[in-house]
Amino acid sequence: MADIAVRPMTADDADRVLAIYQAGLDGGNASFETVAPTWAAFDAGRLADHRFVAVDTDDIVVGWVAVSPTSSRAVYAGVVEHSVYIDPAAQGRGAGRLLLEVLIAATEAAGIWTIQxxxxxxxxxxxxxxxxxxxxxxxxxxxxxxxxGRWRDVILLERRSPTIA
Structure with missing residues (x-):
């Protein structure tokens, strides 16, 4: 993992982020979506403080993670839904684990108690x-x-913060 680093996502990352997203969608097991959104739609639907990219030693984006609020109700302010996508050519190098570690630290620091x-x-x-x-x-x-054309099941996952009571 020494060749992978994580940094905040910026608009300059849009092309790589959306290409990686589309590659995941093309694989058929990432989402019900079939086409990656425009950058404007992606940007509008995700919390700005909790978007990160994994980059290689040449600062090429090889993966990303981002969260969306699950509800506008105040009671759910500490609950987010996340997505994590890794470039197929970079899978197995630890980028996903690093992205989730950074996301967990950032959301806990912001008082978010559940990632789902x-x-x-x-x-x-x-x-x-x-x-x-x-x-x-x-x-x-x-x-x-x-x-x-076929029915799909979805496994629901959550991580509850052990540090936020």
Whole structure:
């Protein structure tokens, strides 16, 4: 992992972030979405203080993580939903783990007590990554949506902060 660093995401990262997002979508097991959004839509839907990119030694973005609020209600102010995507060519180098470590530290420092996500059961690498990062399986939403003409289940994961009471 010495060749991977994490830094805040900026608008200059847009092309790489969206290309990595699209590569994940093209793989078929990352999201119900099939086309990455525009940068304007991506930017508007994610909290600015909790977006990070993993970069290699040439400062090329190889992965990203970002969060969205789960609700506008004040009671859920400390709950976010996250996404993490790694360039297929960079998978297995520790970028996902580093991104989640930085995200967890940043969200806890901001008083966020729960990070949640939904992952397709077929995405074994993502499930293992999240469990190593302290996420637990909450349950499975069976046949929650259709994707490429077939029903898909989603495994719900969450990480509750042990430091925020």
């Amino acid at each position: 996500s939904g992952v397709f059961p077929e995405n074994a690498a993502s499930l293992a990554l999240h469990q190593r990062a302290g996420f637990r399986v909450i349950g499975t939403r069976e046949r929650v949506g259709r994707h490429h």
